[in-house]
Amino acid sequence: MSEPSSRKISKLSRRKLIATGLTAAAGVAGVGVAARLAQKYGLVPPDHGGIWGLGETLTYASQRLLTRHSLAREFSRSQISKPPFANELEPFTDEFKRLQAGGFADWRLSVNGMVARPTSFSIDQLKSYPAHNQITMLQCEEGWSYIAEWIGVPLSQVLQTVEVLPQARYVVYFSIEPDWWESIDMADALHPQTLLTYGMNGDELPVGHGGPLRLRLPRQVGYKNVKFITQLAVTDSLKGFGKGLGGANAEGGYAWYAGI
Amino acid sequence: MSDSAYIPSAASAVPAAVPTVVPAKTVASRHSALVRVTHWITALCFLALLVSGGEIVISHPRFYWGKVGNDLTPTLFKLHIPASRNLVPTGYKYVLPDQNGWSRYLHFQAAWVVVLTGLLYLIFGWLTGHFRKSLLPRRADLSWRALSTAIVDHLRFERPSEAEAWSYNLLQRLAYLFVIFVLFPLVIWTGLAMSPAFVSAFPATVNVLGGQQSARTLHFSSRCLLCSSCWSTWGWFGSPDSRAACER
Numbered sequence: 187m188s189e190p191s192s193r194k195i196s197k198l199s200r201r202k203l204i205a206t207g208l209t210a211a212a213g214v215a216g217v218g219v220a221a222r223l224a225q226k227y228g229l230v231p232p233d234h235g236g237i238w239g240l241g242e243t244l245t246y247a248s249q250r251l252l253t254r255h256s257l258a259r260e261f262s263r264s265q266i267s268k269p270p271f272a273n274e275l276e277p278f279t280d281e282f283k284r285l286q287a288g289g290f291a292d293w294r295l296s297v298n299g300m301v302a303r304p305t306s307f308s309i310d311q312l313k314s315y316p317a318h319n320q321i322t323m324l325q326c327e328e329g330w331s332y333i334a335e336w337i338g339v340p341l342s343q344v345l346q347t348v349e350v351l352p353q354a355r356y357v358v359y360f361s362i363e364p365d366w367w368e369s370i371d372m373a374d375a376l377h378p379q380t381l382l383t384y385g386m387n388g389d390e391l392p393v394g395h396g397g398p399l400r401l402r403l404p405r406q407v408g409y410k411n412v413k414f415i416t417q418l419a420v421t422d423s424l425k426g427f428g429k430g431l432g433g434a435n436a437e438g439g440y441a442w443y444a445g446i
Numbered sequence: 447m448s449d450s451a452y453i454p455s456a457a458s459a460v461p462a463a464v465p466t467v468v469p470a471k472t473v474a475s476r477h478s479a480l481v482r483v484t485h486w487i488t489a490l491c492f493l494a495l496l497v498s499g500g501e502i503v504i505s506h507p508r509f510y511w512g513k514v515g516n517d518l519t520p521t522l523f524k525l526h527i528p529a530s531r532n533l534v535p536t537g538y539k540y541v542l543p544d545q546n547g548w549s550r551y552l553h554f555q556a557a558w559v560v561v562l563t564g565l566l567y568l569i570f571g572w573l574t575g576h577f578r579k580s581l582l583p584r585r586a587d588l589s590w591r592a593l594s595t596a597i598v599d600h601l602r603f604e605r606p607s608e609a610e611a612w613s614y615n616l617l618q619r620l621a622y623l624f625v626i627f628v629l630f631p632l633v634i635w636t637g638l639a640m641s642p643a644f645v646s647a648f649p650a651t652v653n654v655l656g657g658q659q660s661a662r663t664l665h666f667s668s669r670c671l672l673c674s675s676c677w678s679t680w681g682w683f684g685s686p687d688s689r690a691a692c693e694r
Contacts, residue, residue, distance in 0.1 A: 221598060238548075241555025249643045256647035261513075271516035274533050325642055327546060328531055329506035330516035405643045425650065439547025446554070446644025 200339065228355065228371060232424045232432040233442045240286045246443040253445065254373050258404035261321045266387060267332035272394035273408070276430065282362055282414065295344075295382070299358075299420035302349035308397050309384055315339045317372050320379055322404035334395075336402045337385030345420070353422045356432070359401050360417040368412050368433040369424055369442075370403065384413065401423050406444040409417040468597055476612060481576065484567040491560035492676070494552055499669060502551035504542055505530045509666060513657030522663060561634060580614060581623055587616045625675050636665035 224230050229247035233239070278286070285293050290309055298304040318340055325331040341357070358369040374380055383402040384391050391397035396413030403410050410433075424432040436442040467580075507525035508515065515521070517533060528538035530545065569578045586592065596616040606615065614622065638644050639652040639661035655661045 238551035238555055241558045244558050246556055249641075253643045255645075257652075258642060259649055265513065267514050267516075267519070270516065271518050298458065299609065313448040323642070325640075325658065326506075327502075327550065329503070330508075331658060332516055333514055352659045364476045407642060407645050439551075441551060441554075446641035 188271065192243070196298070200302070204364055228373075230446035231441075231443050232369075232430065233436050238441075242441055242443065245441075245446070248369075249443070249445050250373060253405065255377075257403075258320075258322050258379055261323070261333050263321065263335070265333050266321060266335060268389070269330045270334045270395065271330065273326065275394070275413075276363065279363060285362075286393065293398050293416070295399060295418065297344060297348045297418045297420070299418075300351040300354045300422060301345075303347075303419050307344070307346050312344070312382060312384060312399070315343050317385070318378075318381060319385070320381065320402075320404065322379065322402075324402075324404070324408055326408040327440075335387050336383045337388075337391075338383035339380055339403065340378060340444060341380045341401070341418075342378065344418070345375060346383060348420075350420050354420045355422045356420075356424055358419040358421060358432075359412055359415055360419075360429055361412050362416045363414055363415045365434050366412055366414075367427075368401075368410050368435065369405075370410070374403060374405070377403075377405070389415050407446065409440065410444045460489050478574075478576075480567070480570050483571075487563045488560055488567075489557040491563070492672070494556035494587070496669070496673070498549040498553040498556065501545050502553065503531075503666065504528075505544065505546055507536065508534065508536055509663045510659040511656065511663060512659055515659040552673075557634075557637065564630060580647065581619050581626075583619050585618055587619075592616060621675060621678065625672065629672050631667040633665060633672060635663045636668060640665065 219329045221230075224247055227250075229243070229250050231242055231246040234243045240276055264273075287323045293309050295308075295312065296304070296306040296307045304393070314342070317337055319335055319337045321333060323331050323333045354372060356369045356371055357375040358367060360367040370380070377404075381402040383396070383400045384396075384398055386392065391400060394417075398409070400413045401411060401415050419427070421427070424430055428434070429437050431437050432442045435444075475482075503525070504527065507527050507529055508517075508521045509523050509525075511521060511522045517535060527536070528540060529536045529541050532541045571581075587596070593616060599615075600617055600677040635651060636655065638648075639655055640658055642658075645652040645658070652658055652661055655664060
């Protein structure tokens with residue numbers, strides 16, 4: 187019994203070996219082609235290197251393919267959380283306190299980088315554009331959440347005003363507070379629900395929630411929704427910003443893309 | 447076998463010597479290579495998901511039902527453990543270190559690997575008839591009498607006969623079907639239902655659950671059920687009786 191069956195097995199395993207080899211070669215070539223295509227279509231996140239690069243790239247790429255234009259759910263006014271939960275904040279810098287004492291009249295949002303007309307906006311100037319409001323959920327990566335009405339000007343409106351150059355790929359945004367900055371790709375920057383928010387629940391945006399100006403991004407978790415925004419930089423590469431990972435949270439070990 | 451165990455360097459340095467020795471097979475495999483490989487990848491991923499998921503829960507060990515939940519809203523239940531964030535009212539006077547960065551990266555990476563491995567396993571199981579032959583209860587077992595016999599045998603720690611030990615018994619089959627076709631899909635679904643970007647494209651994934659906090663609570667609960675399923679199946683297979691029965 188052992189003679190013929192062992193011959194059969196060796197023939198089988200030779201065929202298997204060749205098939206496995208061909209599959210592996212096709213797999214390596216396929217990965218190479220996929221990587222080049224992914225790079226071309228902007229499916230590779232800035233934190234694609236290192237041991238977590240595989241999972242992060244798969245998440246970002248598949249969500250970019252599936253969710254580029256989809257809208258975050260908007261809720262009814264009766265579903266607004268009362269009161270909204272405000273996360274804790276570091277003590278404010280003197281610069282912030284000075285602007286706060288003046289009722290934020292001197293607050294400026296400067297927009298520069300790959301734009302035709304670098305501009306600095308006051309809060310009143312931002313309010314002169316048609317106001318948009320959305321009742322969306324803010325979800326923290328820790329697990330808690332609340333629903334609020336957010337009032338502001340779409341980031342796309344501001345980017346249109348300063349005339350973003352066609353090679354732009356990311357918008358980097360900075361808080362007035364130290365070591366607090368993040369960035370998003372153009373799909374999120376131009377998304378209709380991405381708001382430069384100055385109001386909440388029919389009123390001014392409270393300081394505890396990022397007033398006078400917060401970037402609101404309902405399709406990504408809380409830490410991408412940076413508070414106290416004073417600067418936007420439009421760029422084609424994140425290499426020149428910090429360690430090149432695209433944000434303070436990414437440098438602290440968190441994922442750059444936080445749509446999960 | 448024993449030679450290579452005593453002088454492993456010689457065995458690996460002279461591979462040509464190996465084919466001349468044909469060891470008599472004393473233990474036969476009950477599982478195909480693909481089932482073994484996908485099993486161990488899944489086991490490793492499950493461990494990684496458990497550790498990283500636990501780490502993420504520590505940052506907010508409170509659970510809610512419905513759309514929203516935070517420190518100002520009532521909980522469905524809470525874990526009486528310290529938290530890694532100092533805003534959470536836990537009753538403890540200290541705060542654990544925040545490890546969410548790598549935990550989240552590991553959680554989602556392991557999720558990708560386990561989902562892709564699971565798909566491979568499903569395709570394989572479908573094509574080879576693995577589910578039909580090994581997991582679907584046999585027609586003869588589909589009666590209350592067979593079920594009660596199986597439960598009684600299990601509770602009495604009845605040793606399976608040599609013939610029986612080659613395939614899963616009724617309880618094992620039902621447990622595996624439940625884990626593969628109910629618990630794993632549930633834990634993946636509830637996980638996706640917590641992603642703000644994913645649910646923007648597929649809102650029904652979260653809406654049918656009643657909200658993102660319900661999804662989070664169900665994700666945690668199905669993970670607890672998966673843990674207990676693993677524990678009990680481990681008991682079935684780790685027992686020396688079932689292994690001894692397979693040795694020839």
